[in-house]
Amino acid sequence: MNRSIERHRNILDFALSSLLRRKGKNVSLWVMYTLVVFLIAAIVFYTHALKREAALILQGAPDIVVQKMVAGRHDLVPVGYVEKIAAIRGVTAVRPRLWGYYYDAVTGANFTLMASDDLPPGTADIGNGIARTMRIAEGDFIPIRAVPGATTLFQVRKVLPYASELASSDLILLSEGDLRALFDFPRGFATDLALTVGNPAERATIAAKIAAQFPDSRPILNSEILRTYDSIFDWRGGMMVVMLGVAVFSFVIFAWDKATGLSAEERKEIGILKSVGWETGDVLLLKFWEGAVVSLAAFLCGVILAYVQVFFFSASLFEPALKGWAVLYPRFKLVPDVDPYLLAVLFFLTVVPYTVATIIPSWRAATVDPDAAMRS
């Protein structure tokens, strides 16, 4: 047993010295490899952590949201529905929600306006993102251009806390009266209805009843709301496919380059090793260690760098891609969360192929007869 360990150690020692001998080539390989792992790991960490945040934060979302559809488009829901829906067994509360979007021409940003019960008329609570974009603070006035044409000023009562940016960054909360006046919102209508259901297991049946009773309605379950966020950054779509595809493709090219051959110098060295008593197995072990050392070092570095980038620097490198054309983007720090399964998959998809790619070209050279060195 001891001899076996010593043998590995000795060969590993020689593998390290071999790598250092060809420092330039191996360092550039390692850097490239690290970059690829970094890109993939950063994407994996970011999307996984964000999805987890969504799942936890949105637990408090309404049990069922009822929308009204007209000709397939989202329309306002009559407040008269409230009583009838409240009468359905299992529904404990129905709350009409009043909300909409507002485009601020000055900054080019989109805001979400929402009616809130506890605001005095003429005042507004604004999200931290809005305070940042428009550079206003508590006590300042925020101008909102109402439908009739004149701009109304609302005094900012409170800026919503930074800690809640993920949910409230672009919110402007107004009193119901102000909101209706601003948008000439027809009386007797609301944007949609938020239902509270006593027993979570009954949500689906209640939704079915609502859909049956009101054929023009569209009930959305809490579970569907949560599942929406399971599929953001779905690797099967759009930008994600491109990014991951590029990373995988570049890795394949680079492992291929490795796999297509040994230099003459390396071949000669293997011949010498065979002639001084190294067996084929010893030579292959050497090559394995050469590949494994670079692989493992690159994997560790890439993953650590990705972790730091995503969780300490809030994925600042990705921001341009994620922000897209939006003017307002929330600032938030993700809670570090790593899925070991995903890491293991990444490990097997990078370290294993690369190590194999290092051993394969050596196979031929390693099986050369020991007496070949005598003849050269």
Place this chain on the structure above:
Amino acid sequence: MREASRLMVQQLQLTDLCLFTEARYTRHPSMADLHSAFQDHPLALEHFPSGSLATPPRFRRERP
């Protein structure tokens, strides 16, 4: 951070995270349906980068 957001969601009965503020269906993906992106006009191909990140969830796409 998470607690504050969770509280806000509960108080105001919010349904979405404020991530992509470019369009209605990227700001509130859970309220949107498959056709939301086409609400503007029938040939409205997806032109927001975030539209490809916040795709409609699979269960909506697979509905018969």
Place this chain on the structure above:
Amino acid sequence: MIALHDVTKSFNIGKPNPFTAVRSVGLTIAAARLTVLKGPSGSGKTTLLTLIGCMARPTSGRIVLSGDGIAGFPGGEEMRELDITSLPERFLAGIRRATFGFIFQHFNLVRGITVLENVMLPAYPTGERHGEVRKRAVELLSLFNVERHAHSRVDLLSGGETQRVAIARALINRPSVIVADEPTAHLDTDLSREFMEIVGSFKREGKTVLIASHDPLVCESSRVDTVVEMRDGRILRSGSAP
């Protein structure tokens, strides 16, 4: 002692250009003696060396090792006689590593690594402790007066120094048989004489030495015990040195 019985080695059998390097050779290499294989190039000396040194297997015939020096074979310490003709590759390699030390015509040192590492290389796969191998390597280097070059790269050494490093490497696994192929081919007279002195010291330690050479300085040296003349893969004559 190494005994060869009717050994033949052919190459490229079944291919367009087959040839037989060694034909029906019967030979005994005495232990603790210096045997020289003499003959022109193409006479099969090198092939015979590879067969004796467990680097290749004969096409037909038997090779038997006997005596105290058999090492590297599990249970070999108790064996008085071992027929290596049909041993599996793994065992053959083990015996080769522990019993034989090779000095090649072109030295075959690995460029780019230090002298010390070159000398330690053959011992790496044996699983011996790194520290002990290193100690032995340093001792060997000082034995041949090249210790001061231990951490230099091999490319920077002179011809004579390189050869001494090659000899040190051949000794690292404490072999009982030394095999040298044309060792004086790249050396001047003084260095060749030095080499023969080193060979003399091997004999004194009880090692068996086998040299293939057509250099008169080697073949006609007083230290030689047996000369085997070869031509076209056959032994012409073998006998004690004159």
